[in-house]
Amino acid sequence: MDLFVLETFLAVAEERSFSRAAARLHRTQPAVSQAIAKLESELGEVLFERSSRDGTLTDAGAVLRDYAAKLLNLRSEAESALTELRELHRGKLSLAANEYTCLYLLPLLDEYRRQNPRIKIAVRRELASRIPDDVLSHSVEIGIVSFRPEDPQVKSVVVYRDELQFVVAPGHPLAKREQVSIRELGTQNFIAHNVASPQRLKVVQAFKRHKTQLHMGVELPTIESIKRFVEMSNGVALVPGLTVQSEVENGSLIQIPIPELQLERKLRLIYRRQATLSHAARAFLEVVEAYAAKKGDPFCFQSERGI
Incomplete structure (x- = not known):
């Protein structure tokens, strides 16, 4: 009719x-x-x-x-x-991230909420390896990952550059050092994440190249628990710099450079290449791009070519 x-x-x-x-x-x-x-x-x-x-x-x-x-x-x-x-008076922004990449999101979501207070925001916590599948299955519109997805149906935009940081408690014998070599870390007890990752493999390989034992005496499920355990002087850790910014600034953790171990990690926003994104999602990408232009390094907004 x-x-x-x-x-x-x-x-x-x-x-x-x-x-x-x-x-x-x-x-x-x-x-x-x-x-x-x-x-x-x-x-x-x-x-x-x-x-x-x-x-x-x-x-x-x-x-x-x-x-x-x-x-x-x-x-x-x-x-x-x-x-x-x-006109963004209603709608929903759906994202997927893990514990680490959620920290990148916080200032962006703060800016987004200021501009679009009526949009509901839902961030699903997910294992990084599963996030591309969430995007492709339409479970979420945008994902945040620290690796480049291989599926050609996924578009990725580099939005943040981070580095792995070596941290110790203020009372640790190495705390006053300006830098430390890998060979000096063979006797240290590392507090590690219990989820394997490409970054962890690179660390293991770096220690092997320098013929140094890597002792991971304790494995914990979250970065937050790793930081707290290091603060309690139970060992040392290698964690993304983004996750320890506040602790390094307030002195509860000490960051020490390792010249032989400079591992950059790029954070990416990913979404379906052929997707017609919602108005809320397109507005979020605009906020991310504008925020990067305003703040500069380590924030950025660089589309990666299809695989």
Whole structure:
């Protein structure tokens, strides 16, 4: 049933005149009459009393009038809802991140909320390895990962450059050193993350190249627990710099450079390459790009070519 034809029918019913309905709709009277005849033919019912000159409805016409009004009101509501989405007065931003990449998100989400306070934000915590699948399965629109996905259907944008940092407690014997070599770390007890990662493999390989034993005496499930355990003088750790900024600034952890171990880690926003992103998601990408331009390094916004 054509909504435009229903609009014509409702205009005749409300104006109680084919000519006044035509004037209201900026159409000719024959066009209005033709539209009503088409609707009556489609429904198999007479909608207006032909003997009446004031557009009196038949019983069938009276029933249809109520439903026509409801349908046209729904159309109006749908149009208003879509307008609100375009103008970011409603909507939802869905993201996936892990414990580490969530820290990158916080200042961006703060800026996004300032600009779009009515948009609901949902960040799903997920293992980094599963985030590309979440994006491809439409579970979330945007993911944040520290590796470049191999699937050509995934588009990636580098948004932050981080480095692995060696940290110790303030009372540790190495705390006052300006730098330390890998060979000096063979006797240290490392507090490690219990989830294997490409970054961890690079560390293991670096220690092997320097013929130095890597002792991972304790493995914990979160970066937060690793930091707290190091602060309690239970060992040392290698963690992303982003995760220890506040602790290094307040002195609860000491960061010491290792010249032979300078591992950069790039954070990326990823989304489906052929996706039509929601207005909320497109607005988020605009915030990320503007934030990078304003803050500069280590923030950035660089699209990577397809694989």
